[in-house]
Amino acid sequence: xxxxxxxxxxxxxxxxxxxxxxxxxxxxxxxxxxxxxxxxxxxxxxxxxxxxxxxxxxxxxxxxxxxxxxxxxxxxxxxxxxxxxxxxxxxxxxxxxxxxxxxxxxxxxxx
Amino acid sequence: xxxxxxxxxxxxxxxxxxxxxxxxxxxxxxxxxxxxxxxxxxxxxxxxxxxxxxxxxxxxxxxxxxxxxxxxxxxxxxxxxxxxxxxxxxxxxxxxxxxxxxxxxxxxxxxx
Numbered sequence: 001x002x003x004x005x006x007x008x009x010x011x012x013x014x015x016x017x018x019x020x021x022x023x024x025x026x027x028x029x030x031x032x033x034x035x036x037x038x039x040x041x042x043x044x045x046x047x048x049x050x051x052x053x054x055x056x057x058x059x060x061x062x063x064x065x066x067x068x069x070x071x072x073x074x075x076x077x078x079x080x081x082x083x084x085x086x087x088x089x090x091x092x093x094x095x096x097x098x099x100x101x102x103x104x105x106x107x108x109x110x111x
Numbered sequence: 112x113x114x115x116x117x118x119x120x121x122x123x124x125x126x127x128x129x130x131x132x133x134x135x136x137x138x139x140x141x142x143x144x145x146x147x148x149x150x151x152x153x154x155x156x157x158x159x160x161x162x163x164x165x166x167x168x169x170x171x172x173x174x175x176x177x178x179x180x181x182x183x184x185x186x187x188x189x190x191x192x193x194x195x196x197x198x199x200x201x202x203x204x205x206x207x208x209x210x211x212x213x214x215x216x217x218x219x220x221x222x223x
Contacts, residue, residue, distance in 0.1 A: 032211070036212075043215055044154075045214075046214070067135075089151050091153075096167055097166075098159055099144075101155075103151070104153055
């Protein structure tokens with residue numbers, strides 16, 4: 001059974017710092033991996049999607065990498081801002097077309 | 112183009128009652144998946160509907176059932192509500208072969 005783990009569970013950084021969020025998964029037979037952002041009590045906003053054949057994706061200050069063979073992904077956030085404060089969720093899509101999520105990393109960027 | 116919509120936004124029910132949540136998929140999408148997110152946890156897959164049939168199901172009891180209509184919209188029904196059913200219920204839609212899911216804003220269910 002696929003299991004997704006995110007480390008750390010919570011992270012607090014000063015504004016302007018670069019940071020890395022980690023995600024690992026146990027079964028490498030995935031179609032893609034997505035990073036989501038979730039504000040308190042709200043739905044999920046898709047940030048980046050990496051297909052299983054890709055190594056990384058970039059959008060603005062965000063860069064996500066995927067190493068399928070080792071079951072790992074990282075989300076790199078450059079020059080963090082207070083508006084980046086949220087919970088970041090990693091999810092992998094299996095061949096059955098359903099997503100397995102990690103428990104998230106709660107990020108606080110301090111002004 | 113409207114994205115995925117869900118109704119209602121919030122709902123308060125009593126133990127033992129039944130509830131129906133609704134989801135309209137993004138235009139052009141034919142597949143709807145439902146997820147339950149308990150406080151402090153990641154979303155857990157409940158089931159997925161395609162061509163009006165339940166295509167697959169996660170580890171949830173039969174109290175959780177659903178339906179998909181010819182216009183691809185979907186309902187999630189939960190019978191005999193328990194306190195532990197309190198959660199954010201998320202609907203996601205996708206096009207069957209595209210493998211990217213788009214999420215709605217969720218319905219917050221509180222069971223008292």
